[in-house]
Every structure is written in structure tokens, then in C-alpha cells.
Amino acid sequence: MIPARYAHFVFSLILSGIMSFLVSGVATYRATGLVENFPALWAASWLSSWMFAYPSVLLVAPLARRVTNILVRQPAAQ
Numbered sequence: 483m484i485p486a487r488y489a490h491f492v493f494s495l496i497l498s499g500i501m502s503f504l505v506s507g508v509a510t511y512r513a514t515g516l517v518e519n520f521p522a523l524w525a526a527s528w529l530s531s532w533m534f535a536y537p538s539v540l541l542v543a544p545l546a547r548r549v550t551n552i553l554v555r556q557p558a559a560q
Contacts, residue, residue, distance in 0.1 A: 494543060498535035506531045 484492055506527040514523055 494539040498539040502531040502535040503528050
């Protein structure tokens with residue numbers, strides 16, 4: 483198992499992988515339609531976009547957490 487101190491990196495890897503997979507699929511479909519080599523085009527697009535998505539998530543996640551904490555009401559202490 484991976485030590486808990488690396489959870490942020492593992493979460494970011496999984497999140498960026500899933501999000502870049504979905505977004506690159508939509509973008510590839512919109513650009514090419516369902517052509518014969520669509521899966522190969524999608525895979526190439528996904529892998530190249532994941533290279534940018536992972537570091538981006540690592541850099542942006544702390545800012546997103548801070549903004550979320552500002553926008554979301556915290557439960558009252560009991």
C-alpha cells in the first residue's frame with residue numbers, strides 16, 4: 483500500500499487521469515467525429531493531455547480548496 487502522506491499525489495493522479503480522459507474524448511469526437519481510428523486518436527490525445535493535467539491539478543488543488551472553503555458554509559460547532 484501507498485503511505486498516507488502521498489494521498490494528495492495519488493488523488494491528483496486519479497482525478498487528472500479521469501478528467502483528461504473524458505475531456506479529450508469529447509474534444510476528439512468533436513474534432514473528428516466517429517472515424518475509423520477514433521480510439522487511437524483519443525488515446526493519443528488523452529496521454530498528451532494527461533501530461534499537462536496532472537501537474538496542473540497538483541498546482542491548482544490548494545487554491546481550489548481555499549476558494550471552496552470560502553464559498554461553503556461550515557457546520558456550526560455542537
